[in-house]
Amino acid sequence: xxxxxxIVREAIPVLLEGLRITALVSVVGIPIxxxxxxxxxxxxxxxxxxxxxxxxxxxxxRNIPYLILVYLSFFGLPKLGVSASAMTVAVGxxxxxxxxxxxxxxxxxxxxxxxxxxHAALSLGMTYWQTQRHIIAPQLFGFLIPxxxxxxxxxxxxxxxxxxxxxxxxxxxxNLLTAxxxxxxxxxxxxxxxxxxxxxxxxxxxxxxxNVVGRxxxxxxxxxxxxxxxxxxxxLS
Amino acid sequence: xxxxPGMEQMRGVLQPFVEGVVSGTVITLAASAxxxxxxxxxxxxxxxxxISPLAPLRSFVVLWxxxxxxxxxxxxxxxxxxxxxxxxxxxxxxxxAGVAALACNTSAYIVEILRGALxxxxxxxxxxxxxxxxxxxxxxxxVLLPQVIYRAIPPLTSEFTILLxxxxxxxxxxxxxxxxxxxxxxLQTDLPLQVFAITAAVYFVLLFCISAASRVCERRVxxxxxxxx
Numbered sequence: 267x268x269x270x271x272x273i274v275r276e277a278i279p280v281l282l283e284g285l286r287i288t289a290l291v292s293v294v295g296i297p298i299x300x301x302x303x304x305x306x307x308x309x310x311x312x313x314x315x316x317x318x319x320x321x322x323x324x325x326x327x328r329n330i331p332y333l334i335l336v337y338l339s340f341f342g343l344p345k346l347g348v349s350a351s352a353m354t355v356a357v358g359x360x361x362x363x364x365x366x367x368x369x370x371x372x373x374x375x376x377x378x379x380x381x382x383x384x385h386a387a388l389s390l391g392m393t394y395w396q397t398q399r400h401i402i403a404p405q406l407f408g409f410l411i412p413x414x415x416x417x418x419x420x421x422x423x424x425x426x427x428x429x430x431x432x433x434x435x436x437x438x439x440x441n442l443l444t445a446x447x448x449x450x451x452x453x454x455x456x457x458x459x460x461x462x463x464x465x466x467x468x469x470x471x472x473x474x475x476x477n478v479v480g481r482x483x484x485x486x487x488x489x490x491x492x493x494x495x496x497x498x499x500x501x502l503s
Numbered sequence: 504x505x506x507x508p509g510m511e512q513m514r515g516v517l518q519p520f521v522e523g524v525v526s527g528t529v530i531t532l533a534a535s536a537x538x539x540x541x542x543x544x545x546x547x548x549x550x551x552x553x554i555s556p557l558a559p560l561r562s563f564v565v566l567w568x569x570x571x572x573x574x575x576x577x578x579x580x581x582x583x584x585x586x587x588x589x590x591x592x593x594x595x596x597x598x599x600a601g602v603a604a605l606a607c608n609t610s611a612y613i614v615e616i617l618r619g620a621l622x623x624x625x626x627x628x629x630x631x632x633x634x635x636x637x638x639x640x641x642x643x644x645x646v647l648l649p650q651v652i653y654r655a656i657p658p659l660t661s662e663f664t665i666l667l668x669x670x671x672x673x674x675x676x677x678x679x680x681x682x683x684x685x686x687x688x689x690l691q692t693d694l695p696l697q698v699f700a701i702t703a704a705v706y707f708v709l710l711f712c713i714s715a716a717s718r719v720c721e722r723r724v725x726x727x728x729x730x731x732x
Contacts, residue, residue, distance in 0.1 A: 329664075329710040330703045331671035333682055338703060341695035419573075426575035430675070437577060450585040458574045458582065465573030 273452045277443050281453075281460055284439035287353075291435065292422045295357040299364025299421075300414075306369035307376065320369065327366025333427050335359055340431040352433040359428075360421055367417050375409035376402065407479045415472025419465050426461075436460065513697065520688035520698055527684035528705060534598065534680060535667045538605035542666070543659070545606060546613030547648070550621070553614060564614065571611035576669045579604040584676040601673035601680075609666045616662060620655040621647065656724050660717030664710050671706070681705060 306323055309316035340355045350358070379402050387397040429438035440457040444450050553564040571579070583604035588595050595603075624647060632642040652659075674682035685702040689695040 325711070326707070329707045329714070331668040331682070331706055333671040333674065334685070334699060334703050334706060337682075337686065337689075337695070338699035341689055342699055345694075345696045423573075423575040426577040427672070429577070437575070437581075440578075440581075444581075444585065448589075450589040454578065454582050454586040458570075458578050461575060461578060462570055462573040466569065469573075 269452055269455075270449060271452075273447060273449045274456050277440075277449075277453050277456050278460075280439050280443060281436055281457055284434060284436035285460060285464070287433065287435040288422070288425050291353070291356045291360055291425050291428065291433075292418070295360025296364050296418055296421055298357070298361035300368050302361060302365030303368025303372060306365060307372035310369065310373060311376070324366045324369050327363055328370075332359070332363060332424055333430070335362065336427055336430065352428065352431045355431065356425065356428040356433050356435075360425065363424075364417065364421050367420075368414070371410060371413045371417065372406070374413075375406045378409050379405050411472060411476045411479055415469060415475075418472075419468050422468065423461060423465065513694070516692045516694060517688075517697065517701075520684070520692065520701075523684040523688065524681065524701070524705060527679065527681035528709070530598075530678065531667070531670050531680040531682075532709070534602050534605070534673065534678065535663070535670045538602045538670070539609060539663050539666055541602070541606035542609035542613055545610035546617055549610060549614040550617045550651075551643075553618060554621070568611045568614060571608055576604070576608050577672050577675060579608050580672050580675050583607075597673070597676045597678045601670075601676055601678045605666060605670060605673070608669065609662060612662050612665070613659065616655050616658045617651055619658070620651045623654060624650055653724065657717060657721040660713065660720060664713050664717070667710060667713070668706070 306320040309320035310324070311317075336355070336359050339350075339359055340352065343350050343355070383401055383405075384397055387401045388394070392400070425435060426437040428435055429441060432438060436457060440453055443453045447453065549564050549567065552560040555561060580601060584595065584597060584600035587593075587600075628646055629642060632646045637645070670680060671682040673680050674686055677683060681702060685698050688698045692698065
């Protein structure tokens with residue numbers, strides 16, 4: 267089948283317009299999610315009621331498909347008397363999901379920093395938060411950057427799901443274009459290509475950050491093997 | 504504001520949905536399992552290509568992995584259902600397209616998992632096998648693959664849970680799996696909160712059981728593997 271490049275040329279500006287919305291959702295949603303994730307990770311470390319809440323939150327995020335969460339919020343919220351635009355729901359879902367996964371990443375990173383360091387700092391008379399700020403946090407970045415890059419790429423890609431609630435992001439624009447032109451090969455090919463190039467770009471930024479941070483901070487002795495290690499092992503307290 | 508219908512009334516309204524949930528769950532599980540098995544087979548073939556001495560084969564796998572990991576699973580569904588038939592002038596049923604998309608998607612992640620597992624097997628084993636006069640296919644069949652699969656069990660189960668979650672995207676191309684059943688039920692009953700909460704609960708139970716099983720598996724595997732090799 268021949269590819270009609272005039273359709274591709276017409277489609278690309280429309281798709282890039284959609285990419286702007288896709289990027290906007292990620293740029294707003296992911297940082298909010300990171301903040302939620304940090305709070306959840308420290309809540310999961312505490313010995314209060316916050317701990318089971320944080321753990322339940324992580325389990326919810328890990329065990330419910332993104333699409334179902336999006337459906338539940340987009341169609342369910344109005345029934346609860348909350349009116350939220352597709353954009354708000356998209357940002358909210360991105361933040362909710364990022365939070366759960368970032369919590370797991372941070373918990374794994376915290377576990378990777380030797381527990382003896384916390385004990386040493388505490389016995390030197392530093393408070394808990396001083397220990398976190400001056401001893402633990404500077405060492406975390408080496409552990410955090412690779413899985414966080416994957417998480418950012420994952421959330422960026424998964425924003426395609428917001429097309430189901432007619433948020434005019436890239437996949438939605440692509441669906442409109444194919445519905446109008448039936449040029450599936452050209453339009454879907456261009457869409458996939460734009461997603462791919464953006465992901466490659468994000469991965470490149472992640473690698474650069476890794477190098478910069480790797481030069482500044484001492485690299486951890488043991489690289490984290492997996493983003494999601496088995497739970498309940500060596501809880502940092 | 505929010506209006507909970509009476510329990511009896513709600514049960515009556517949700518009755519067809521509750522019946523549909525069973526068939527939807529079966530399709531979700533069957534399609535995920537099928538896609539996983541195909542993806543695992545594809546992943547093994549891709550692994551062999553990835554470490555073959557032929558540079559074009561290796562670069563093909565690198566490109567395949569990068570392309571699939573860099574594009575959304577939703578786009579894979581659309582490509583399998585709309586773009587591939589348009590390219591080759593064929594027609595594909597939604598379920599075939601959905602399973603094919605999921606299998607291709609998961610194969611890219613599986614090949615990286617297997618490559619990671621292969622990296623943990625010391626080169627000495629291969630050298631020893633060759634020294635004993637085994638040929639390359641024998642070395643793979645009897646020495647490497649069993650260990651690779653065994654070591655890859657924990658990450659593979661976690662990949663399966665990701666695949667099961669992604670299978671909900673098949674609702675985009677109208678495969679009658681769990682998410683589609685739920686979507687249709689909300690259109691009929693106008694009870695999206697209840698319907699999607701039940702659906703989320705079903706997925707939660709399925710996925711929670713699988714991850715619990717994977718944790719048990721992981722503990723067994725790590726106990727059985729010798730350390731250092």
